[in-house]
Amino acid sequence: MLEEAEEIGRRVRRARLRLGIPQADLASALGRSQGWVSKMERGLIELDRVGLLNHVAAELHIHPNDLIGRPYNSSPDENRWQVAASSILRELRRYDLTPVFDGPPRPAQQLWREVTRLHRLRDTASNVAILHVLPDLFREARALVEVSEGHEREEAYAIYAVCCKFAHTAAHALGHPELVAMACERAAWSARLSADPVLPAVADWMRVWDMWATADWADALTLSDKAITSVQQAYEHGEPLAVRAWGTLQLRAAVSAARAGRASEAEDRIGYAKDAAEHMGAYAGAPVYDRHSLTFSAGNVQIHAISVAMELGQQGRALEMNRRTGLALVASLPHSRQGHHHMDVARAWLWDGNRDKALAELETAERIAPQLVRNHPIARSTLRSIVYAERGVTRAKLRSMSDRFHLDG
Incomplete structure (x- = not known):
């Protein structure tokens, strides 16, 4: 894994050269400096957000999986x-x-x-x-x-x-x-x-996810709204499956808006999803089978709000929201959603400079959802960053001790 960032950087460079794009032009398209692109191509900078990874891949006209080498190499049994x-x-x-x-x-x-x-x-x-x-x-x-x-x-x-x-x-x-x-x-x-009547909206929800791979944030928002409109009337009538789909689509739109840098819209979408969760909580009829398998609840809205903060680069806000989030609320979620949440919190602690807490959150994510976390590019990126930082600290300590011992003399 320690060589993975360097290999990703080499893939970026090969793809850029194949298209004849100068570093400065790629940097301009990404809203970064040429120095940032140079470091990224040398494996010194991690693509530590899905939105950023997908944006780089889209500018190079390749699939994000080709950029990061997924599916990852593993044992024959795991393949x-x-x-x-x-x-x-x-x-x-x-x-x-x-x-x-x-x-x-x-x-x-x-x-x-x-x-x-x-x-x-x-x-x-x-x-x-x-x-x-x-x-x-x-x-x-x-x-x-x-x-x-x-x-x-x-x-x-x-x-x-x-x-x-x-x-x-x-x-x-x-x-x-x-x-x-x-x-x-x-x-x-x-x-x-x-x-x-709800399934076509669920299919659109899937398409929105696919649009993220090509960094088509505006199209993702447009499609989300199309799907939301298709179930709007049923949502207003309080039909449980429509309420679930409507709220889930708002969460998907919130992430799309955050990756597009539209912070205000992302917050609005989270607010709409909270309304849907309250709407669903007020339902007093017979239990309804979630035939569409859409995970939607107040807890899911909360962890999406934290994820949106991370997409916007607001790790302090994400950590504060996480501090206010009850452990029972997160524990009530499916393991798949818990795994994503702990990966987000791990990144937040890493960006905040606390590698010990970052590693603890990553270990929690792996314990809860091992297949998900071991195959997730952001989890791997977070772990690489922790390992590189620890190696750097160890080298600095060894240099200091070597100086004290006058080993070079």
């Missing part, structure tokens, strides 16, 4: 997930062909129970396990489409769309851009056929 990813891609490519499925498919109600298993895996950030479950579920959902009609057929399309969302989330976490893109396309296709 087995790519076999499952290939099986999912095969199913998604043949989306409009009769599926290869033996025997009659189970009814939609039973398949939704299988989807509940995926919810649990998502909550624990078990992305590899998600990919292993999905190929058979995709096939069976498509088989149900072929043999059913009416509402049952629409539900089969809804199950297929939600499976696309799970594939999309896992592929993002593990670094598989082809699966990310195809899952997003198929989700939009199947959502339109599902007759679920």
